[in-house]
Amino acid sequence: MQITVRLFATLRQEAGWGQREVSLPEGATLDDLLAALAAGESGLSLTDRPVYAAVNREYAQRGQTLHDGDVVALFPPVSGG
Numbered sequence: 237m238q239i240t241v242r243l244f245a246t247l248r249q250e251a252g253w254g255q256r257e258v259s260l261p262e263g264a265t266l267d268d269l270l271a272a273l274a275a276g277e278s279g280l281s282l283t284d285r286p287v288y289a290a291v292n293r294e295y296a297q298r299g300q301t302l303h304d305g306d307v308v309a310l311f312p313p314v315s316g317g
Contacts, residue, residue, distance in 0.1 A: 239305075258272065263301060
């Protein structure tokens with residue numbers, strides 16, 4: 237299945253890209269996607285740090301199952317006022 241991944245803030249800077257299509261097997265979870273991205277991108281660590289994710293514009297947990305055509309946005313925690 238094809239998943240669109242969008243990176244924001246420091247994640248985009250570390251990876252050197254902002255949007256990419258990723259192929260995953262059917263039944264893959266958000267955690268599987270994070271592991272695949274971390275394994276395939278040097279300098280992009282997504283499994284050992286806090287990362288927020290939204291699937292189709294709704295916050296998601298790491299165990300959420302992904303579906304063909306989903307759009308996953310990944311961003312680090314932010315603070316400010």
